[in-house]
Amino acid sequence: xxxxxxxLPYLIWMLLFTVVPMFMVLFFAFTDKAGTxxxxxxxxxxxxxxxxxxxIWQGALATVICLLLSYPLAYSIAxxxxxxxxxxxxxxxxxxxxxxxxxxxxxxxLLEDNGILNNLFAALGLPRVHMINTAGAVxxxxxxxxxxxxxxxxxxxxxxxxxxxxxxxxxxxxxxAQVFARVTLPMSMPGIISGITMVFVPAxxxxxxxxxxxxxxxxxxxxxxxxxxxxxAYNPNLGSAISLVLMVLIIICMGIMNQFxxxxxxxxxxx
Amino acid sequence: MKTVSRIYMVLIFLFLYAPIFxxxxxxxxxxxxxxxxxxxxxxxRWYSRLxxxxxxxxxxxxxxxxxxxxxxxxxxxxxxxxxxxxxxxNKWMRRVTMNVTNLPMVNPEIVTGVSMMLLFVxxxxxxxxxxxxxxxxxxxxxxxxxYVIMSVRPKLMQxxxxxxxxxxxxxxxxTSAxFKVVLPQITPGIITxxxxxxxxxxxxxxxxxxxxxxxxxxPIFIYSMTRKRISPEINALSTVxxxxxxxxxxVVNARQSVITDKAARLQSEAEEAEA
Numbered sequence: 001x002x003x004x005x006x007x008l009p010y011l012i013w014m015l016l017f018t019v020v021p022m023f024m025v026l027f028f029a030f031t032d033k034a035g036t037x038x039x040x041x042x043x044x045x046x047x048x049x050x051x052x053x054x055x056i057w058q059g060a061l062a063t064v065i066c067l068l069l070s071y072p073l074a075y076s077i078a079x080x081x082x083x084x085x086x087x088x089x090x091x092x093x094x095x096x097x098x099x100x101x102x103x104x105x106x107x108x109x110l111l112e113d114n115g116i117l118n119n120l121f122a123a124l125g126l127p128r129v130h131m132i133n134t135a136g137a138v139x140x141x142x143x144x145x146x147x148x149x150x151x152x153x154x155x156x157x158x159x160x161x162x163x164x165x166x167x168x169x170x171x172x173x174x175x176x177a178q179v180f181a182r183v184t185l186p187m188s189m190p191g192i193i194s195g196i197t198m199v200f201v202p203a204x205x206x207x208x209x210x211x212x213x214x215x216x217x218x219x220x221x222x223x224x225x226x227x228x229x230x231x232x233a234y235n236p237n238l239g240s241a242i243s244l245v246l247m248v249l250i251i252i253c254m255g256i257m258n259q260f261x262x263x264x265x266x267x268x269x270x271x
Numbered sequence: 272m273k274t275v276s277r278i279y280m281v282l283i284f285l286f287l288y289a290p291i292f293x294x295x296x297x298x299x300x301x302x303x304x305x306x307x308x309x310x311x312x313x314x315x316r317w318y319s320r321l322x323x324x325x326x327x328x329x330x331x332x333x334x335x336x337x338x339x340x341x342x343x344x345x346x347x348x349x350x351x352x353x354x355x356x357x358x359x360x361n362k363w364m365r366r367v368t369m370n371v372t373n374l375p376m377v378n379p380e381i382v383t384g385v386s387m388m389l390l391f392v393x394x395x396x397x398x399x400x401x402x403x404x405x406x407x408x409x410x411x412x413x414x415x416x417x418y419v420i421m422s423v424r425p426k427l428m429q430x431x432x433x434x435x436x437x438x439x440x441x442x443x444x445x446t447s448a449x450f451k452v453v454l455p456q457i458t459p460g461i462i463t464x465x466x467x468x469x470x471x472x473x474x475x476x477x478x479x480x481x482x483x484x485x486x487x488x489x490p491i492f493i494y495s496m497t498r499k500r501i502s503p504e505i506n507a508l509s510t511v512x513x514x515x516x517x518x519x520x521x522v523v524n525a526r527q528s529v530i531t532d533k534a535a536r537l538q539s540e541a542e543e544a545e546a
Contacts, residue, residue: 006352008355014413017387018374072276076280092287097474097512097516098291099512101476102294103290107290110290205380222379236385243382246382
């Protein structure tokens with residue numbers, strides 16, 4: 001009986017500061033400045049459809065590259081000695097303790113036309129490459145900032161796979177590639193899915209990375225939202241409408257991803 | 272095969288650490304902020320400047336106050352909440368509570384940020400106040416709470432529920448049974464949650480950006496600098512913070528391995544004694 005009372009302050013706090021604000025976003029999205037109901041904001045969201053598409057495309061690209069880069073790494077770490085594993089995982093997490101604005105700023109130093117990488121290219125006799133303020137730089141920034149969120153769940157899932165299961169598959173005549181495709185990969189599906197969501201959600205909704213590495217020409221949906229609330233185009237109603245659409249899109253994406261998670265059989269069959 | 276995977280690992284870690292290395296290197300750069308990609312000699316002057324910069328120190332102070340308060344409040348509130356969620360018998364109620372808990376984790380940060388901004392702007396306008404430390408602390412407590420719950424709940428579920436009843440049967444009052452039996456069992460989870468809350472709070476930019484009004488925290492201060500040129504003072508500051516965390520991690524890790532070694536030794540001794 002007493003334990004239930006412990007829940008009350010927590011529940012009240014969460015209702016006040018997460019549920020109520022969500023309803024305010026909903027309210028603002030469907031009202032005008034005077035507070036009367038309107039669908040005008042929703043109609044205006046349509047004009048940002050290309051920004052939505054660009055955000056989703058770049059976020060998805062960064063997520064896929066993160067997955068492709070992280071899987072071999074997580075796999076190698078999971079097959080090391082236990083003590084080395086701990087050190088490696090600490091090395092993966094350590095960069096996250098450096099403020100991420102500064103790490104992104106550091107990429108500006110590296111990617112600039114007169115930056116460290118270009119100076120390095122010049123010293124090696126290679127042509128200089130224009131990298132900063134391109135879509136590629138934004139995707140690079142996303143990969144850099146969010147790759148630990150992909151490596152960690154993959155590693156967790158890969159260490160949990162029982163070695164005897166792999167041996168059993170080999171005993172039953174599977175070669176190395178088959179063991180990987182039929183056993184290891186399907187069994188690491190939960191890690192792949194949580195990695196994808198943990199990278200995709202922040203990558204799609206970022207506004208700092210695009211601002212710092214993308215210049216003015218690579219607006220993402222996060223930038224548009226920010227402009228409506230704190231920037232030049234002050235209009236919280238439209239900003240709420242865009243946030244609402246962004247939220248719904250992400251919920252749909254996650255729903256599709258979770259379909260794969262619930263159904264192991266199908267996941268295995270697709271591979 | 273092994274060398275291939277080693278080379279691959281080195282490349283990935285190079286990618287992860289190159290910007291950090293650049294950052295640290297330039298905190299020792301002798302030249303002014305004007306050349307951010309030319310290193311022109313070793314100097315410690317940014318470090319001495321750092322401690323004289325009133326704005327940076329003020330932002331650092333705000334950040335630390337917010338992080339300590341947010342970590343403390345969210346740890347207490349979250350631990351109580353985790354115990355409460357565990358005691359819910361009704362499945363439907365529990366699912367709703369867990370969904371509300373997960374909301375700030377699955378929502379994009381920017382949406383959490385703007386939604387709280389709407390709430391704070393409207394409620395402060397009603398009482399004639401402004402956004403600032405108060406709204407920042409509330410916001411930080413809110414986004415830390417799910418992480419505290421996430422680290423305390425597994426410990427609670429691992430615990431044998433009969434222990435609490437047994438303590439009461441042996442004459443403990445419910446409160447002292449809680450403090451003497453339940454709390455020690457879930458302490459590791461509470462500590463993990465508190466550390467997580469503290470680090471999340473220190474590093475947060477997006478949610479703070481929308482709920483801070485004119486108050487400066489360190490990440491907000493850094494952001495305002497990135498729009499012009501970053502002074503190497505900031506590089507110096509983050510190098511100091513990074514070094515502090517590195518030392519902390521090494522100490523914690525060393526202590527942990529001492530503890531696990533000790534535990535392993537005790538266990539093997541116990542097994543020998545049994546035999």
